[in-house]
Amino acid sequence: MSAIQEIKKLPISIKQTDDYELLMKLADISGKTGRLDEKFKRSILKSDFINTLALKESVQSTRIEGAQVMFIDMVEQTHKTNPKSEHIEVTNYQHALMSGHERIQIGYPITTRLILDLHRFLMEGARGTNAARGEFRKIQNFIGPTNKIEDAVYIPVPANEVESYMENWGNLCE
Numbered sequence: 001m002s003a004i005q006e007i008k009k010l011p012i013s014i015k016q017t018d019d020y021e022l023l024m025k026l027a028d029i030s031g032k033t034g035r036l037d038e039k040f041k042r043s044i045l046k047s048d049f050i051n052t053l054a055l056k057e058s059v060q061s062t063r064i065e066g067a068q069v070m071f072i073d074m075v076e077q078t079h080k081t082n083p084k085s086e087h088i089e090v091t092n093y094q095h096a097l098m099s100g101h102e103r104i105q106i107g108y109p110i111t112t113r114l115i116l117d118l119h120r121f122l123m124e125g126a127r128g129t130n131a132a133r134g135e136f137r138k139i140q141n142f143i144g145p146t147n148k149i150e151d152a153v154y155i156p157v158p159a160n161e162v163e164s165y166m167e168n169w170g171n172l173c174e
Contacts, residue, residue: 003142003152009168058093062086089126096122112163112170136162 014022043049059071069086077087096118108114120134132138137159144152157165 003144003155005155007157007165009165010172054094054097055090058090058097062089062093085126089122092122092124092126110170112166115166136166 040050055074056071059069059074062069069084069090074087074090077083083091099121100114100118103114104110116134116136123133139159140149141156141159142149142152143154149155156162
């Protein structure tokens, strides 16, 4: 199995022959998202359901970063007074998501500054607290079943290119 490595800077280009198919998929997704949004607006489970989904996303995202916490661990630790650093990281992730959402809702632009601010918040009191909190990474990382890059299933852009990619993305968000 070979790792996914190729990440192109934005804007990406697609073949003209694929334009129609992509447009139809986006229209379908937009319609389904709109219907789901309307159902949530009328649901009494709205906040609890969204919070559960956000917790699941937070757990999965921190697992990508190497945390060994499970969803059930987070549910069970809810009322504990001395959470482990990995639990703190998941909680921080949830708070960072909420903070980012709130900032965007009031008109704060999506910029690299916002991303770095949220990263600083994410790492507060968690694993790696002293390592590059609120900064772009400085070393190569990867996702894989072992700690060998040769076994990786995904290898993101090299550390020395992260800032350039983030600036490229940020320029398109303005």
